[in-house]
Amino acid sequence: MSVVSVRPRFGPVLVAAAVAAIGLSACGPGLSSGAPGSTVSVVTTTTVFADMISNVGGAYVHVTSLAGKNADVHTFEPKPADIQTIANAKLLVMNGLGLDDWLERAITNGSASGTPLVKLGVDLPSVELLPGEGPGTQNPHLWMDVKYAELYVDRIAAALKSVDPARARPYDNQAVAYKARLETVDAGVRSKIAAIPEANRRIVMFHDAFPYFAREYGITIVGVAVEAPGQDPSAGYSAELIRAIRDAGVKAIFSESQFPTKLLDELASETGAKVVANLYDDALGDPPVTSYEALIGWDVDQLVTALR
Numbered sequence: 335m336s337v338v339s340v341r342p343r344f345g346p347v348l349v350a351a352a353v354a355a356i357g358l359s360a361c362g363p364g365l366s367s368g369a370p371g372s373t374v375s376v377v378t379t380t381t382v383f384a385d386m387i388s389n390v391g392g393a394y395v396h397v398t399s400l401a402g403k404n405a406d407v408h409t410f411e412p413k414p415a416d417i418q419t420i421a422n423a424k425l426l427v428m429n430g431l432g433l434d435d436w437l438e439r440a441i442t443n444g445s446a447s448g449t450p451l452v453k454l455g456v457d458l459p460s461v462e463l464l465p466g467e468g469p470g471t472q473n474p475h476l477w478m479d480v481k482y483a484e485l486y487v488d489r490i491a492a493a494l495k496s497v498d499p500a501r502a503r504p505y506d507n508q509a510v511a512y513k514a515r516l517e518t519v520d521a522g523v524r525s526k527i528a529a530i531p532e533a534n535r536r537i538v539m540f541h542d543a544f545p546y547f548a549r550e551y552g553i554t555i556v557g558v559a560v561e562a563p564g565q566d567p568s569a570g571y572s573a574e575l576i577r578a579i580r581d582a583g584v585k586a587i588f589s590e591s592q593f594p595t596k597l598l599d600e601l602a603s604e605t606g607a608k609v610v611a612n613l614y615d616d617a618l619g620d621p622p623v624t625s626y627e628a629l630i631g632w633d634v635d636q637l638v639t640a641l642r
């Protein structure tokens with residue numbers, strides 16, 4: 335079917351665990367880890383990961399997200415002030431897999447300090463990666479599957495313990511408590527999706543942020559409106575997508591609030607599907623979407639409302 339050529343499914347890729355570290359010259363001011371009263375300065379790429387790190391690190395970390403709420407993380411460009419923030423970090427956290435490679439470029443081009451760099455999405459144990467937008471790439475949006483987000487939490491805890499071993503116990507305890515809450519979030523997603531009639535569990539997305547969510551929770555992604563972030567799709571691509579939407583009887587086309595809806599409005603007028611333009615994935619938003627847990631709950635509620 336033509337849909338599969340839009341979103342090919344590859345076989346499982348089993349990858350081994352690893353934490354990437356980049357060693358570079360010149361130490362920033364930094365903070366002495368574990369010293370009484372000090373906090374560990376952690377810099378990450380998105381507000382989603384910043385929230386996860388805050389949950390694991392609690393009062394012992396000071397977390398900065400370079401891309402703000404409602405930002406387009408894929409196309410973000412660090413400014414000079416961001417470069418300084420990166421240089422002052424004790425720990426750098428990114429996703430990898432093409433989501434936020436601009437952090438790695440900024441480190442390579444500028445000043446950072448033998449600072450450990452952790453890639454949350456790379457080489458996670460037992461994760462089956464799905465293909466990304468370009469040849470040979472992998473989809474980076476692993477955290478939209480809450481089970482995979484729990485693996486991110488493990489890696490965050492390991493990273494914090496390695497830069498601040500004196501607080502290993504609180505980091506472990508906070509990670510355990512956070513993962514227990516994520517288990518509840520995961521169960522909530524499953525029970526809410528179960529309320530959507532099976533024939534309606536088909537969607538089109540603005541960008542390709544939901545394949546892991548869809549695989550885990552039983553949603554079919556019929557197509558994605560943009561072939562690559564920041565690029566308009568070709569006429570042929572859009573025509574194929576319109577055909578796929580009609581063939582599958584897709585009821586709703588979903589987007590994130592930070593992206594323009596013009597393209598989706600065109601798809602909707604061609605197909606009769608409605609546009610729901612308030613999902614969140616790569617970045618947190620305004621209240622109530624101010625945490626990863628709230629983000630998942632919000633998105634599921636939008637899906638259920640649009641599809642049931």
Ligand SMILES: [Zn+2]
Binds near residue numbers: 541616
């Ligand atoms: Zn994305």
